[in-house]
Amino acid sequence: MHWRRWRSQARTRIAATGPLQSLTIAELRLSEQPLTIDPHPHRRVRAWVRFGETPARVEAIVARWTPDAVGIRFTIGGASHRCWVWLGAVETI
Template sequence: MNDRALVTIARGAPPQTLTDVELRLDEVPLTIDPKPRRKVRAWVRFGSVPVRVEALAARWTPDAVGIVFQIEETEYRCWIWSSAADEHPS
């Protein structure tokens, strides 16, 4: 997807994120990387539009990944299912 289309999609709606019930942070272990550096390619939905972004895995549980990514100058953060992210080689 080209950058212009991604910017337009991101302006239309915030990225969807998993809910507290889905994350179960009070029940499962949570790992937080204080200096995220693990690159991933992740599927994210802005409204009903799925897009693939290059992101950093900032935190994770056994089932989910908290990612951070930028589109132009805006930083986005959201939780996705771990199966929606693939390791991205440097």
């Protein structure tokens, strides 16, 4: 099996293990920090996310950010996902 297809199938199985985790409002501190929203998101990144307790590394698009966190969107198995992750969980590709 081609490795990309295998990785895609593995991510689809991981996504089924639990709900996608995201940073909380308290963690984001949006009332205390500036928020930038990209009107035309296009910056590609790799980011660590969690479905339930299971971590997965995904390719995503940066949609918004604060000094500490990044709001990303990505697709797994045809399903679109959005969440906030810590800045340290993101790598530009």
